[in-house]
Amino acid sequence: MMDKFARVTACPICESPRLRPFKKGTFDYARLRWDQVKITDSEYGKIWDLSECEDCGHVFADPSPAPEFILSLYGQVEDPVYDEEAEGRSRNFLGILKNLEKLSPAKGSLFDVGAATGILLSLARERGWSPAGVEASAWSVKRAADNYGLHLIQGAFEEVRLEPAAYQALTMVDFIEHTPAPRRAVMKAAEVLAPGGILCLVTPDIHSFAARAAGKRWWHLRPGHLAYFSGRSLTRLLQGAGLAIVKKRRYAWTFSAHYLLSRKKTFDVLTRPGRSASFLKRIPIKLALGDSFEIYAKKSASS
């Protein structure tokens, strides 16, 4: 069991040895369970022992878990609550697709990394993209097939075999903070993108105002998050893979009122008792917290 975790001696992104403790862990991560890493887990505030790179500001789990340990958990995830929020999530994804359509020279095949139950890919297909994707959870892969007739590859993006230079667009929405191998993942993204293709990456910003204001109650502090990127570490990650940043935004989340109320420890401010759940599920609420990066990076057209 000793090799389930390893102490980190250099920054996983920029390789600097100048690391310092960032925050003390708040749960027993050696006993991490699959239900704690699902997308809709509400165990906010539970974090790994975290270190920070003094050079690029990257924050990461230290000791870091063995990739097999993490992947075995994601393989088991079942998350029906995620599917119930398909409408709100579609609104989130629509903005991404519109940006990709502006930045991409052509609407060809779009590959979604961590495709969950296929909500983004289904929407992309409606808009004329040819959808493909990978998802670790067997349950989610089956839901994507049942709900949308999508055939996702089941497994870890870093491990699966994909054709090089085959995709015009690649999306990683809330993926990179979950993977034990972020550099390998982005290198692979660059490899499978077609020349001139665009990667869209969305991930929480731990140095954002909202994160600092919320402190321990920040909703992105979760057991499933193995790393928290800084603007500098993200830039470094993308440039290191030969991708050029072409657009940066702050991601605005849309949830139903019901979803927010069911997590009201974190969203006290929105609490209004007395409405039925089905009514609340139809009310979209956009949260422009500005606490996630939404970055578009392009693969050189000549490579």
Ligand SMILES: [Zn+2]
């Ligand atoms: Zn670093």
